Amino acid sequence: MRVGRQEKRVQTRNALLDAAQRLWAERGIHGASLDDIAASAGLTKGAVYSNFTGKTDLLLALLERYTTSGAELCGGLNQPDWVEYAKGLGTDESRLLAQLLVEFWLYGMRDYAAGWRVADWYQSQRDGLAERFDGEEGAEGETDGVSPTDRATLAMAMDLGLALQHLLDPERVPPEVYASGMRMVMGDRHAVA
Numbered sequence: 001m002r003v004g005r006q007e008k009r010v011q012t013r014n015a016l017l018d019a020a021q022r023l024w025a026e027r028g029i030h031g032a033s034l035d036d037i038a039a040s041a042g043l044t045k046g047a048v049y050s051n052f053t054g055k056t057d058l059l060l061a062l063l064e065r066y067t068t069s070g071a072e073l074c075g076g077l078n079q080p081d082w083v084e085y086a087k088g089l090g091t092d093e094s095r096l097l098a099q100l101l102v103e104f105w106l107y108g109m110r111d112y113a114a115g116w117r118v119a120d121w122y123q124s125q126r127d128g129l130a131e132r133f134d135g136e137e138g139a140e141g142e143t144d145g146v147s148p149t150d151r152a153t154l155a156m157a158m159d160l161g162l163a164l165q166h167l168l169d170p171e172r173v174p175p176e177v178y179a180s181g182m183r184m185v186m187g188d189r190h191a192v193a
Contacts, residue, residue: 009051012041012043012047012050012051013051013061015041015042015043016037016038016041016043016047016048016051016052016058017058017061017062017065018041019037019038019040019041020032020037020058020059020062021062021096021100022040022096023036023037023040024059024062024100024103025096025097025099025100025103026096026099028103028106029055029059029103029104029106029107030107030110034048034049034054034055034058037058055114056111056113056114056117059104059107059114059118060117060118060121062100062104063104063118063121066097067121067124067125081179082175082178082179082182082183083175083176083178083179084175085175085178085179085182086162086163086166086174086175086176086178086179087175089163089166089167089175089178090166090167090170094163094167095167098160098163098164098167101160102164104118104121105118122156125156126149126152126153126156127152128152129148129151129152129155129156130147130148130149130151130152131148133148133151133152134148151185151186154185155182155185155186158181158182158184158185159182162177162178162181162182163178166178
């Protein structure tokens with residue numbers, strides 16, 4: 001019986017996370033209430049509050065889910081072909097993820113209490129990338145005098161900024177531009193072609 005309850009709780013939590021991800025990507029965090037999320041998941045608002053303390057907690061759970069799902073910012077660094085990777089940005093799933101990441105950023109900019117927690121998530125992403133850069137080239141992982149920490153920051157800015165521009169205007173910001181930018185920041189070791 002206990003296992004059944006635990007499974008039910010996981011299913012409820014996942015249903016709420018799925019609904020929040022979809023609605024927040026489509027309508028924005030301020031455009032979809034917790035009532036909307038509960039209804040979309042076929043649950044009550046009480047189910048939301050039995051799993052999350054509120055919107056910020058739900059948002060952070062989505063960030064954590066993204067992190068633990070194996071998805072990585074900057075394409076996981078080791079893309080054999082950045083052009084092909086960029087072409088994949090046009091999928092509905094990639095578009096929704098980009099919209100959701102923008103929503104997280106905007107929510108953090110508008111809500112100070114949530115902002116530092118969202119900023120911490122972005123920092124953990126930068127730290128992970130910097131660790132992978134560290135020790136690659138030159139003294140202490142520097143490339144052309146740029147530290148691994150700064151390269152990670154630049155890589156995320158390039159990845160997110162170019163992806164958003166490409167999604168908005170794929171003709172004028174084609175996959176080749178995205179690929180050139182990523183190769184420039186990542187270095188030859190992380191890209192072929």
